[in-house]
Amino acid sequence: MKREELLNQIAAYIPYNEQEAADRELILHWIQDHDDAFTRQNQVAHITASAWVVNRDRRKVLLVYHNIYNSWSWLGGHADGETDLLAVALREVKEEAGIANVRPVSPDIYSLESLTVDGHVKKGQYVSSHLHLNVTYLLEADSDEAVSIKEDENSGVAWFTPEEALAKSTEPWFVTHIYAKLIDKLKSSDL
Template sequence: MNMRQQLEQYKPYNPQEEKDQKIILRYMDTFDNLFTRENEFAHFTASAWLVNEEHTKVLMAYHNIYNSWSWVGGHADGDMDLLYVALKEAKEETGLENVRPISEEIYSIEILGVPAHVKKGKHVATHVHLNVTYLLEASESELTRIKPDENSDIGWFELERAIEVSTEPEMKVVYQKLNEKLGVHMI
C-alpha cells in the first residue's frame, strides 16, 4: 500500500489530525515533490515515538537546532516508505541497533511549522513538515550514542516527563497526544 492509500485509510484521532489529514491529501494532489526538500514550502518527514518495552518511557534526543528535548525522526529525502525512514532515523539519531515497530500502521499525523534557521551553514526558510509518526519500541538496556551534528544528549524519560522537558510549546501538545494514544493502544 502506498503512502497516499495509508493516509486515506488512516483514522484520525482528534480534530487536529482530521484537519491535517485533509490538508496533507490536498497537498499530495497539488505537489509532485513532497517527498524531497526540493519543495521548500512543505515536505514529508517521519518521526518515531520510541518507547521502552514496558511502554512507560520514551527515548528523546536533545536537538541542537531547537535547543530542546525532542522525539527522533527526519526528512523523507525521496523515500516514500516513511516507516523505513522513521526506523532509520531512530537508529541514526540514538545509536540503537534494535528498534522495531509496534505496528507498521501510521501512529499519528501532524503538520508542523518549522521556523527559519541555519543548517550546515545554509539558510533554511520557514516551511512546514507533513509529518507521519510511527510507534516504535526498543530496550532501555541497549547503549545509546549521540549524533553530534544533530543532537547533544539522549535519554529515556517517563512519558509525562517527556512533555515537561520539551521547551517547544507546540510539541508539548503533540507529545501529550502521543502519550494519550499510547494509553488507548494499551487497553
C-alpha cells in the same frame, strides 16, 4: 512502499482528534498536488517521518536533545525522496540515537501532523521557514541498549517517563498538541 500505497494508508487512517483530521487532508492534498512533496526541494512543505519510541513496558520514551530547536524532542527526519515512511522513521532512530535494535510496534501510522519549522541555519546554510507534513510511527526499543548522540544534530539522547518527557521539552506547542496526544493515545490503546 509506493507513493500510491502511502496515500491509501493516509486516507484510511482514522484521526484521533480535530488536529489529525485537518492535517490528514492537508497531507493528502499536498502529496497529490506536488510531485516534489517528498524532497526538500519543495521549500514550502515536504514530507517527514517521526518516531515515538517507547520501551517494552511502555513506561519510557526515547528523546534526543535537538540542537536546532534547543529542546528535547522525538526522533525523525526528512523523507528525502523515500515514500516508505516507516523505513525513514526506523533509519532516523538508528542514526539519531545510535540504537541498532528498534522495531515497529505496528506498521500502521500512529499519528499525523503539520508542523511549522522556523527559519534556521543548518550546515552553514539558511533554511527558510516551512512546513513538515509529518507521519509518525510507534516504535519500540530496549531502554537498556546503549545510545549515542549524532553530533551534527543532537547533543543528548535519553529515556524519560512520559511525564518527564513532557517536562523536558521546551516547545510548548509540541508538548500540548503532539507529545501529550501521543502519550494519551498510548494509554488508551492496547499496543
